[in-house]
Amino acid sequence: MKTQYDAVIIGGGMVGLSLAVASAEQGLEVALIESHRSEPVVPQAGQFAPRVSAISPRNRQWLSQLNAWQHIPADRIGRYTKMHVWDGQGQGAIDFDAAEIGADDLGQIVENHWITQALWQRVEALPAITVYLGNRLHEWQREGNSVAVELDDGTRFQAAVIAGCDGKFSSLRDQAGFTTREWSYGQTALVTSIRHSKRHHQTARQVFLDSGPLAFLPLSDEGAEQQWSSIVWSADTERAEQLFALEDADFLTALNRASEGCLGKIELTDPRFKFPLAQMHSLDYIQDRLVLLGDAAHAIHPLAGQGVNLGFRDADVLAQEWGRAKRLHLSPGESAVLRRYQRRRQTHNLTTMAAMEGFKRLFGSDHPAAVLTRNLGLSGLQRLPWAKRPFIEAAIG
Numbered sequence: 001m002k003t004q005y006d007a008v009i010i011g012g013g014m015v016g017l018s019l020a021v022a023s024a025e026q027g028l029e030v031a032l033i034e035s036h037r038s039e040p041v042v043p044q045a046g047q048f049a050p051r052v053s054a055i056s057p058r059n060r061q062w063l064s065q066l067n068a069w070q071h072i073p074a075d076r077i078g079r080y081t082k083m084h085v086w087d088g089q090g091q092g093a094i095d096f097d098a099a100e101i102g103a104d105d106l107g108q109i110v111e112n113h114w115i116t117q118a119l120w121q122r123v124e125a126l127p128a129i130t131v132y133l134g135n136r137l138h139e140w141q142r143e144g145n146s147v148a149v150e151l152d153d154g155t156r157f158q159a160a161v162i163a164g165c166d167g168k169f170s171s172l173r174d175q176a177g178f179t180t181r182e183w184s185y186g187q188t189a190l191v192t193s194i195r196h197s198k199r200h201h202q203t204a205r206q207v208f209l210d211s212g213p214l215a216f217l218p219l220s221d222e223g224a225e226q227q228w229s230s231i232v233w234s235a236d237t238e239r240a241e242q243l244f245a246l247e248d249a250d251f252l253t254a255l256n257r258a259s260e261g262c263l264g265k266i267e268l269t270d271p272r273f274k275f276p277l278a279q280m281h282s283l284d285y286i287q288d289r290l291v292l293l294g295d296a297a298h299a300i301h302p303l304a305g306q307g308v309n310l311g312f313r314d315a316d317v318l319a320q321e322w323g324r325a326k327r328l329h330l331s332p333g334e335s336a337v338l339r340r341y342q343r344r345r346q347t348h349n350l351t352t353m354a355a356m357e358g359f360k361r362l363f364g365s366d367h368p369a370a371v372l373t374r375n376l377g378l379s380g381l382q383r384l385p386w387a388k389r390p391f392i393e394a395a396i397g
Helices: 014-025 057-065 112-125 171-176 223-227 237-245 248-259 307-327 335-363 368-382 385-395
Strands: 004-010 030-034 052-055 077-080 082-087 093-097 107-111 129-133 137-143 146-151 156-164 180-196 203-209 212-218 228-236 266-269 273-282 290-292
Touching (some): 004 307, 014 030, 014 112, 014 129, 052 307, 057 107, 112 129, 171 290, 228 237, 248 266
Parallel strands (some): 004 030
Antiparallel strands (some): 052 107, 077 107, 146 156, 180 228, 203 212
């Protein structure tokens, strides 16, 4: 094993893996530390993992440039070309269509483990990446123009910079004392896959209920598999716990009622999983020789499926800045390099988070004035195709 790297990446999730690949292709020597790698999943017809991501066209293009997207089986990808959004407490509704802006689609739904496995294949093919699998970061300290790292098995090495891609409970962020602002939404998200009697026709759907939004994300495009969708049902925690505890038959009854028959009869549900919803943002993404990305820097409500898309943009920009530094014979850990990354990403992330917070508050209120405002707004936008264009362009990145 090497003892000197340009960058150490903590975390082998989607963001950490993509950063490793992108950085290696920029000419950096990278160490990737990951404590656990999930076993490969063998695809079976009619079975889907509960955790999926809506990948924007821009990020799909980037993953293709990294030669990772090509490793995802085509029959595990669900395109959505349209989106239908409506208010369950009123009459307001709006439709988005990729054709309105000349795009092929609005995004693609993929199970997270397929993205992860595709990125692992790229990591293993790149000699510039050294993987420390089954290890955790034990301690680190700054030493002049580098950082000394020690793993839990005693392995030691140095690097110019450490990147924290270890999620919203980032130990690196906490150890380094980054200041964060965070709050709970008082909601819990339920996720699972469902089979319905009607085909989804490559349309994503979302209804705003009095207890929170319910989203339907189309899974595989292949034949009869168009009758499968992933759901994210965000509800006030008490209501979510009640839904989670229901027997399958009762859960399907509740889901059919909430969906208003938009996909016909919902006939089957896979096991449900749940996770609490909170927003978090680190006031800074950088310190001396340290940088945060993805959920380690910002966690967002899943309202518009932007979480991993923001993380991929972080990884893309940071790899660009590291590559630029390399070409200028600068250290990737220099403060000027990391400040450029923060400037390029922080404003965009904060703007997106603020927009999602605004939607959450507007659609989360049952006050008559709020209900009237959002229904008039949805109906007004529906009649003005030119006014919808910015929303569609923002959705596709």
